[in-house]
Amino acid sequence: MKLLTSLSRLLAVATLGLGLVHAAHAADASAPDLLIRQLSLETIEAVKADKDIQAGNVSKIIALVDTKVMPYINFQRMTSSAVGRFWRQATPEQQGRLQSEFKTLLVRTYAGALTQVKDQTIGLKPLRAQPTDTEVVVKTEIRGKGDPIQLDYRLEKGGDGWKIYDVNVLGIWLADQYRNSFAQEIGANGIDGLIKSLADKNAKAAGSAAAAKG
Amino acid sequence: MIRITRMLGLLALVLGLAGCQTVRGVGTRIEHAVDKVMGSKGQKLDPWESWNRKVFAFNEKLDENVLKPVATAYSEMVPAPIRTGVGNFFGNIGDAWSAINLMLQGRFKAGVEQGMRFAVNSTLGIAGVLDIATEAGLEKNSQDFGKTLGKWGMGTGAYVVWPLFGPSSVRDSLALPLDWKASPAVVFDDGRKKVLITSLNIVNTRANFLRAGEMLEDIALDKYTFYRDAYLQRRGSFDDDDEVEVLVPGSGASAPEAAASAPLPAVKKPAEPASAATR
Numbered sequence: 445m446k447l448l449t450s451l452s453r454l455l456a457v458a459t460l461g462l463g464l465v466h467a468a469h470a471a472d473a474s475a476p477d478l479l480i481r482q483l484s485l486e487t488i489e490a491v492k493a494d495k496d497i498q499a500g501n502v503s504k505i506i507a508l509v510d511t512k513v514m515p516y517i518n519f520q521r522m523t524s525s526a527v528g529r530f531w532r533q534a535t536p537e538q539q540g541r542l543q544s545e546f547k548t549l550l551v552r553t554y555a556g557a558l559t560q561v562k563d564q565t566i567g568l569k570p571l572r573a574q575p576t577d578t579e580v581v582v583k584t585e586i587r588g589k590g591d592p593i594q595l596d597y598r599l600e601k602g603g604d605g606w607k608i609y610d611v612n613v614l615g616i617w618l619a620d621q622y623r624n625s626f627a628q629e630i631g632a633n634g635i636d637g638l639i640k641s642l643a644d645k646n647a648k649a650a651g652s653a654a655a656a657k658g
Numbered sequence: 659m660i661r662i663t664r665m666l667g668l669l670a671l672v673l674g675l676a677g678c679q680t681v682r683g684v685g686t687r688i689e690h691a692v693d694k695v696m697g698s699k700g701q702k703l704d705p706w707e708s709w710n711r712k713v714f715a716f717n718e719k720l721d722e723n724v725l726k727p728v729a730t731a732y733s734e735m736v737p738a739p740i741r742t743g744v745g746n747f748f749g750n751i752g753d754a755w756s757a758i759n760l761m762l763q764g765r766f767k768a769g770v771e772q773g774m775r776f777a778v779n780s781t782l783g784i785a786g787v788l789d790i791a792t793e794a795g796l797e798k799n800s801q802d803f804g805k806t807l808g809k810w811g812m813g814t815g816a817y818v819v820w821p822l823f824g825p826s827s828v829r830d831s832l833a834l835p836l837d838w839k840a841s842p843a844v845v846f847d848d849g850r851k852k853v854l855i856t857s858l859n860i861v862n863t864r865a866n867f868l869r870a871g872e873m874l875e876d877i878a879l880d881k882y883t884f885y886r887d888a889y890l891q892r893r894g895s896f897d898d899d900d901e902v903e904v905l906v907p908g909s910g911a912s913a914p915e916a917a918a919s920a921p922l923p924a925v926k927k928p929a930e931p932a933s934a935a936t937r
Contacts, residue, residue: 481905484905485905488905549877552876552877553873553876553877565904565905565906566904566905567902567903567904567905568902568903568904568905569899569901569902569903570899570901570903572899583897583899585902587797587904589789589792590749590798591797591798591799591800592797592798592799594897596897614892615891615892615893615894615895615896615897616888616891616892616895617891620887620891621884621887621888621891622879623887624883624886624887625878625879625880625883625884625887626879628879628880628883629879629880641879642879645876645877645879648876649876
């Protein structure tokens with residue numbers, strides 16, 4: 445039961461990490477904690493102001509993610525980390541498809557999670573890093589009813605500022621979370637098998653979401 | 659209630675223990691002992707996978723055929739405020755156990771805070787039914803003995819799935835008898851009441867996660883692997899940085915200079931620099 449609790453809370457806010465970023469117009473990516481602070485604040489404001497997002501309008505959320513989030517996420521690194529050692533065996537075309545299906549999977553989760561965001565506030569923990577660090581962890585938590593939901597980000601410093609490359613919900617790093625599942629699928633059915641099973645999951649969920657609406 | 663007092667007595671006794679440095683090595687020593695008994699199996703992630711999968715499938719069937727339908731009916735019949743009250747009541751007993759475990763982990767300030775939560779909610783919150791403490795700024799911080807063993811240096815060990823109880827690990831299985839003793843049933847002496855209250859706790863918890871459970875089906879490629887990896891990652895990680903600044907919308911988004919070093923007015927600090935430093 446305890447795990448169910450954590451998992452469902454993971455879902456409830458899951459990938460909020462990715463989504464947190466969606467409202468940022470021109471967030472300041474010059475410092476990692478500054479970036480997360482701005483993205484967090486703007487997300488809370490945006491979610492509270494937008495009834496469509498609260499209702500879980502997937503296409504609207506995907507559009508937001510594409511325009512606002514992606515500039516601050518190194519999604520290739522996130523995907524390659526989840527795929528692990530098999531990443532280098534994949535063709536560029538397979539890599540592209542893996543990336544887009546994995547993104548859809550996470551955004552889809554996020555769309556569902558956003559409908560549950562109500563009275564929460566966000567707590568930011570002090571950055572414990574050296575100024576010279578090029579990879580840091582910024583820790584936050586979603587505070588509402590019950591235990592605060594841990595939400596941490598791994599960021600890397602690149603030429604064009606800091607970028608997020610992994611998200612931790614409730615002690616679970618999402619790229620790590622999928623590594624064994626992906627390896628298992630690749631072991632059984634190859635890289636194309638993994639792409640297919642991700643695509644099937646996404647198509648099935650899209651279908652049931654449409655059915656629920658209609 | 660007598661038992662809770664007894665538990666708190668135990669806490670006082672154990673406080674001295676926690677202060678002492680030897681405790682840090684206790685977990686590692688238990689881990690070595692367990693490894694000796696189990697041989698190389700103790701080192702692996704999931705040495706009993708085929709057995710675990712069978713138990714997992716059994717638990718899934720049980721959930722599908724019994725628990726989920728009951729929880730669904732319960733959530734339709736019982737109004738949300740009452741379900742919240744039931745959850746708060748159980749959560750309050752959990753807070754007392756969290757307080758003890760935080761103390762055992764050496765996180766005294768956080769432990770006192772959870773103790774205060776328990777005190778405030780038990781009295782002003784009418785035996786915990788109302789969660790007044792959260793509104794007063796005392797955030798919930800759930801801990802259990804499995805986590806405490808982890809903090810003492812013991813790794814999670816291999817993954818185990820128990821019938822009925824569900825996912826666990828070698829470490830958490832060792833802690834389970836103690837955690838179980840501290841479950842909500844502790845306030846009742848009568849065996850039948852214990853069963854009743856435990857059932858209510860399980861059904862109420864399950865009812866809170868009906869929708870999330872369905873979402874989980876959508877994002878897990880293989881549910882067994884997904885549960886296992888989530889369990890081991892979550893139970894093996896420690897988030898014990900108690901210093902937090904609450905972000906208030908409208909105050910910081912357009913004022914980057916505020917983030918440089920000056921804390922915002924809503925800062926809740928400082929907490930345990932000691933625990934932050936030891937990590």
